[in-house]
Amino acid sequence: MPGEREGLLGFFPSPQGAAAAIRALRDRGFDVHTEMPASYAAVEAALARPVSRIGWITLAGAVAGALLGFALTIGTARQLPLIVGGKPIVSMPPFLVIAFELTVLGGGLANFGAIVAGALCSRRTSPVPHDPRASVDRIAVFVPDADAPVEELLWTHGAEEVKRCGGRA
Amino acid sequence: MNRAQEIQRDVTAALGRPSRRYLLLLALAALLATGGGIAWSYLIRFGFHYTGLGHPVMWGVLIASFVFWVGIAHSGTLISAILYLFRARFRTAVYRSAEAMTVFAIMTAALFPIIHLGRAWLFFWVLPYPNQRELWPNFRSPLVWDVAAILTYFIVSALFLYTGLIPDLAALRDASTGRKRRCYALLALGWRGTDGAWRRYGRGYLFFAALASPLVISVHSVVSWDFAVSIVPGWHSTMFAPYFVAGAMFSGVAMVIVILAALRRTHRLEPFVTPWHFERLARLLLVTSLIVTYSYGAEHFMAFFGESAAERDLFVFRATGPYAPFFWTMILCDSVLPLLCFSARVRGSIAALVVIALLVNVGMYLERFLIVVVPLAHAYDPFAWGTYTPRLVEIAILAGSFGWFAFWLLLFVKLFPSVALAEMKAHVAEEAHAG
Numbered sequence: 001m002p003g004e005r006e007g008l009l010g011f012f013p014s015p016q017g018a019a020a021a022i023r024a025l026r027d028r029g030f031d032v033h034t035e036m037p038a039s040y041a042a043v044e045a046a047l048a049r050p051v052s053r054i055g056w057i058t059l060a061g062a063v064a065g066a067l068l069g070f071a072l073t074i075g076t077a078r079q080l081p082l083i084v085g086g087k088p089i090v091s092m093p094p095f096l097v098i099a100f101e102l103t104v105l106g107g108g109l110a111n112f113g114a115i116v117a118g119a120l121c122s123r124r125t126s127p128v129p130h131d132p133r134a135s136v137d138r139i140a141v142f143v144p145d146a147d148a149p150v151e152e153l154l155w156t157h158g159a160e161e162v163k164r165c166g167g168r169a
Numbered sequence: 170m171n172r173a174q175e176i177q178r179d180v181t182a183a184l185g186r187p188s189r190r191y192l193l194l195l196a197l198a199a200l201l202a203t204g205g206g207i208a209w210s211y212l213i214r215f216g217f218h219y220t221g222l223g224h225p226v227m228w229g230v231l232i233a234s235f236v237f238w239v240g241i242a243h244s245g246t247l248i249s250a251i252l253y254l255f256r257a258r259f260r261t262a263v264y265r266s267a268e269a270m271t272v273f274a275i276m277t278a279a280l281f282p283i284i285h286l287g288r289a290w291l292f293f294w295v296l297p298y299p300n301q302r303e304l305w306p307n308f309r310s311p312l313v314w315d316v317a318a319i320l321t322y323f324i325v326s327a328l329f330l331y332t333g334l335i336p337d338l339a340a341l342r343d344a345s346t347g348r349k350r351r352c353y354a355l356l357a358l359g360w361r362g363t364d365g366a367w368r369r370y371g372r373g374y375l376f377f378a379a380l381a382s383p384l385v386i387s388v389h390s391v392v393s394w395d396f397a398v399s400i401v402p403g404w405h406s407t408m409f410a411p412y413f414v415a416g417a418m419f420s421g422v423a424m425v426i427v428i429l430a431a432l433r434r435t436h437r438l439e440p441f442v443t444p445w446h447f448e449r450l451a452r453l454l455l456v457t458s459l460i461v462t463y464s465y466g467a468e469h470f471m472a473f474f475g476e477s478a479a480e481r482d483l484f485v486f487r488a489t490g491p492y493a494p495f496f497w498t499m500i501l502c503d504s505v506l507p508l509l510c511f512s513a514r515v516r517g518s519i520a521a522l523v524v525i526a527l528l529v530n531v532g533m534y535l536e537r538f539l540i541v542v543v544p545l546a547h548a549y550d551p552f553a554w555g556t557y558t559p560r561l562v563e564i565a566i567l568a569g570s571f572g573w574f575a576f577w578l579l580l581f582v583k584l585f586p587s588v589a590l591a592e593m594k595a596h597v598a599e600e601a602h603a604g
Contacts, residue, residue, distance in 0.1 A: 013171050015598050034364045037173065037340055038595035039371050042602065047364050052372040058380075072297055076305035084309055094309040097391060101317040104384045108325040111376050115332055118369035119360050126363040132343035135336075135362055137173035137594070 005127040007144035010154035010162045011134075015040035017158030018139040022046040024153050025143060033127055033142045035134035043139060057114040058107050065106020069099030129165040172601065173594045176441075177340060180586045180593070183436035184341075187583055191435070198575035205569010208562045209284055217287055219562050226545040226557035231285040233537040234567050237420070238278035238574075239319070239392050240413070240533065243385050244421020245271025246326060249333070250381035253374075259449040261596045262441040265589045266432055266582070267425045268330045273577040274424075275323045277570050282315065284566060311394045318391040325384055329377045335360050336370070336591040389417045396540065402480040403487075403544030406471065412464045419457035419503070420533035423526035426450050428578070430523045432587055441588050444517055451516040454526065458507035465504065479549050486547045487539060491556055495535045502532025 012018035018034070019042040025032045026046070034043060073095040081089045127144050134140040141159070143150045154162045187195075212219060222229050249264040249271075283292045295316045297306050306313045339360035342353035360366065393413035396404040406412075426447065433442045472484040487496050506525050509515045516522070542557050581587075 013173075014601075016602055035362045036364075036367070037336070037362055038591040038593075038598070039367045040595055040598055042598075044364070044367065044371075049364060049368055052369045054369050054372045055376055058373070058376045062380075073308040076297060077308065080303070080305050082307070084307060087309055091309055094314065097314045097387075098308050098317050100387060101314075101321040101384075101391075104380050104387075105321040105324060107380050108321075108328055108377065111373050111380070112328045112332060115335075115370055115373035116358055118373075119335070119358060119366040122363045122365035122369070123359050123361045126361060126365065128361075128363060130361055135340045135343040136177055137171055 004129050004165075005144040007127070007142055007165060008146040008150050008154065008162060009129060009131070009165045010141045010159035011131070011138040012141060012157075012159055013138060014158065015042045015139060018141055019043050019046035021141055021154055021157035021159065024157060025141075025150065028149075028153075030143050030146065030150060033144070035126070035128045035130065035140040035142075037135050037137060037139075040139065052118075054111070054114045054118065058111040061110020061113075062103045062107030064110075065102040065104070066099050068106065069102035070095060072102075073098050172597050176588075176593050176597065177344065177590060179437070179440060180588045180590055181341065181344070183438075184583065184586065191579070191583065195576065195579050198572045198579055201572020202569050202576055203572075205566045205572060208565035208569060209289075211562055212284070212287075212566075213289065219560060221558045221560045221563065223555075223557075225548060225553050225555045226542055228285075228541050228545060229557050230538070230559040230563040230567055231281050233534070233541045234570060235278055235281035235285070236392055236413070236537045236541070237534050238274050238281070238570065239389060240417035240420045240537070241424050242271045242274035242278060242322070242326070242421065243389055243414070243417035244425050245269070245274070246329075246381050246385040247418050247421065248425065249329065250378040250385065253378040254382060257449075258596075259446050261592050262438075262443075262588055263425065263429055263446055263450070265333065266428055266587045267421075268326070268333065269578060269581045269585075269587070270421075270424060270428055271326045272323070272330050273574050273581070275319065275326060276577065277574045279319055279323065280570065280573070282312075282319075311391065311398050314391045315395060318388045322384060322388045325377075325381055329381055332370075332374060332377060333589060333592075334585060336362060337586050337589065340590050341586070386414055389413045396544075401544045401548055402477055403472075403483045403540075403547075406468065408464065408468060408471070412461075412468070415457060415460040415464055416533060416536060419454070419461050420530055422450060422454045422457055423529035423533070426454065426522050426526040427530070430519055432582060433519075436582065436587060438588060441593065444519060447519050447522055448516045451510045451522050454522075454529070455507055455510040458503060458510075458529070462504040465500070483544060483547050487543045490547070492539060492543055492546075495539055499532045499535040499539065502528040503536065506532075 010021065012021065015036075018036075018040070022032050022034070022043065023046045026048070032047065034047065036043060074090050077089050077091075083089070128140060128142040131138075131140055141154065142165075151162050220229065220231075245267040248260055248267040252260040252264070283289045286292055295306055295313060306316075335357060338353050338357035339362060342350055342357050345353055390410035390413065393409035397406060397409035399405060429442055429447070429450075432438060469484055472480045475481070487493070506528055509521070509525060515525075546556050547554050
């Protein structure tokens, strides 16, 4: 994979062990990356990454949907100004319904796109060499450009396997 | 073998070679759906004369079925989105099948307005596109709101379901070989479970839940406004939106109980979907039943103490006229029987809950039928009063809709894990640490 780097890869059977190892490594200033089969709260807390800004993309999609909803309803009503049921040509209550639905649709599509794009981007830039076990039942903790003290730390915190992985930078 | 491996093994065990019983069920579902399709083709060929529809009851089983299936869809989003926001722990093992039920129920519901068009091949006229007729849809009509609401609900629910599936598809990809692996790899979109990916995923999933929650309330409100924005007595009520939403949650939870009980047996999900989950669902069923019962009381209260003699007369007609057996069956199934869920013994018995849930769905279908048909049959003008009896072709289409729904659901549970693998692994790890 394009982003993979050389370093030490440890496999942990439990998130608590992985979290303890990550905290110990980060306290010593090491750069730590993971691959795991589920979103383990303990591991994410140990990694302490900043909150994702995906919400802004979702918001942008929702706003675009709302604008499209109003533009569509108001624009088509003005172009075909039929008086129906004595209601005004540009009627806000019914148009709000359409605009609301398109707001949610826009937000949902943008959100999904952002999640998928983020996953694909992460796949390209992540330095962790992929191991199938990290999708099933193991938490892979990777420290790029690591040496013996890191290996010892990983073993100490319950890694069941530690291997050196080479890769293109 | 650690707990995560056990979860993976147990949940994916059902994804293997289909058994004879499974193939039989799939064939039965396909047969029912085909029968419904043949009935529909009969209507297209010979016209709606062969339905029971006619003045004054121009909306019947087809519209009642539309409302019923939209209602069934709601519980999936209630469990997967709303309960996610409330951090309800019992949700983890049950939400995948509930969310799948939502998507397929919406696919089923969407068929009915198209069938009811008559000239179904012109359904695309409801979409806003520039055309040589220089016409646009009337966005002031609730029927057009329905199009927007149902389409949005389908797309957002499908994306929500798919997003939740992605990590599980990656797990299946890495545990498979050959053609299966290639198929799962394609669907998994290259998911690798990196910390960056999970960070965005967790936040994105939260926003999906936040978007889906008001959406689910809005969709059935919009469907209720098909009726409430008219002036027909019994329809023209401000109560319709919450009435429909509560009824939708109620019937949806009942369907979830039935589907989960079946899946639990066929997929050997006993370690994951336990009596505790059914006990929690029974409480949800009881609460929604009480809300629906209150709604019945409120609508009768408003009819009897309101200004409209026509509405008062309508409610007397409903309880004492030709549709009285349907009305009292509805009361029994929706308001009386669910009270048994006050008993811990009943809540602890999956068999009892399945029976109650099946009867609730019967009662809720009757409720939709009574809402659609009775106000039309007994509106303002006594000289225009009439009755409606569904014909065989409409019953066949209704049965076909169950076959259509079951077909897609059976395919889904054979191809994809019916319990969320990733969430289950995280959930079990947290419990083990807390324990």
